[in-house]
Amino acid sequence: MAKPKLSSQYKIFVVEDNTLYAQILKKQLLDDGYLVKVFHNGRDFMANLDEKPDLVTLDYTLPDMTGYDVLKKIQKRMPGTNVIIISAQENINTAIDLMKNGAYDYIMKAADTREKLSNVIKNIRERDQLRTENIILKDAVKEKYNFRNLIKGNSREIEHIFELMDKAIQTQISVSISGATGTGKELVAKGIHYNSKRSNKPFIAVNVSAIPDGLIESELFGHEKGAFTGADSRKIGKFEQANGGTLFLDEIADLEIGLQAKLLRVLQERELVRLGGSETIPLDVRIITATHKNLGTLIAEGKFRKDLYYRLLGLPIELPPLRDRGNDIILLAKHFVDEFCRENDMERKEISEEAKKLLLTYHFPGNIRELKAVMELSCVLSNRNVIKASHLNMNIDNNVQNLLATEKTIEEYTQEIIKHFLIKYNQNVRLVANKLGVGKSTIYRMLQKKELE
Secondary structure, three states: OOOOOOOOEEEEEEEOOOOHHHHHHHHHHOOOOEEEEOOHHHHHHHOOOHHHOOOEEEEEEOOOOOOHHHHHHHHHHOOEEEEEEEEEOHOOOOOOOOHOOOOOEEEEOOOOOOHHHHHHHHHHHHHHHHHHHHHHHHHHHHHHHOOOHHHHOOHHHHHHHHHHHHHHHOOOOOOOEEEEOOOOOHHHHHHHHOOOOOOOOEEEEEEEEOOOOOHHHHHHHHHHOOOOOOOOEEEHHHHHHHOEEEEEEEEEHHHHHHHHHHHHHHHHOOOEOOOOOOEEEEEOEEEEEEEEOOOOHHHHHOOOOOHHHHHHHHHHHEEHHHHOOOOHHHHHHHHHHHHHHHOOOOOOOEEHHHHHHHHOOOOOOOOOHHHHHHHHHHHHHHHEEEEEEHHOOOHHHHHHHHHHHOOHHHHHHHHHHHHHHHOOOOOOOOOHHHOOOOOOHHHHHHHHHOOOO
């Protein structure tokens, strides 16, 4: 179907073999502010159809072909064109057949024809206007949630995330996102939803850890009036709100063990019953979950159901911590600076090489959220258009403590430490080897094996 046009110059073709009646319609439409062309037979009309009228008024009986014939040709050459049949025929079956074959409306020739025609065209234009605005809005949403607009980065780790997200949008498979707090789990969930076939349906996000245990069941599944003390009216739960779309359950590991069984049943049966109710409500909801906790450990401790885990697992996506994303840190820092300056009508600021070096050596326990906060504050603290290292408010003394917060092998810790000092000393292998008391060949070997990227 052709996209509707949004134009003040609305072009209407009048196809009418009665010369006098055609002039009456033309004057009426010209007075209403439209561009009008008149044709007295189907052949001349079809010869000019490439001018792409917004709307056609079509007499059913023409000297060279029937309204059926013309309508079929219009549908074949310009599908989606608005066609209004204007005829003296009173046969209701004819009108029904024409509208089944693509005519927007059927108007009888009578004293009030011109008034009816004006109203029908007005309704068509309002419909087309709304359709066009919806297309524009959808295009804007699609652009906003384009993977590379949504998630800034070009590291190998982020390219892998993009690959997994692309696989996720091809099917309706559940997605489970893991990663430390502040790594962008909800952004990934939104990116998957708004690029999938469900993009024009709701995306409903629920932070399970933020809802008290006593309210979470009602929040997810809804309740009927009188279901419990204080239930003064029916409440539609998040599952129903997300019907047809996507439900994002953030911090799913914090769901109380008793409710996990009910969630499992809803997912298996694809239906629910509101708290205090009896009506069964069918569901068509895609589930995306996220957590920063290790569900395997929680299963071993009896705090998370294994059967629910496998029901939710689907396509697993693990987001890397910011410290493992290399130069993405600088790319993100620039993005946050530009965004903050734009939103606050500040002149654009550059990040000094000294500041970049410091950013690359910092561990970022708070991940992307921490980087955003650091860069926004640096914009405020810098007096000129350059952000210096002294403007970066980071707890550098905690770098070693943060490094040890993640359990790694000795080899992995060694790689982290050497990488830190290579950045600090501008990739000077000799100097780093002297500082750390290791052989230059050891560092060169690790660089060759790309263990220090």
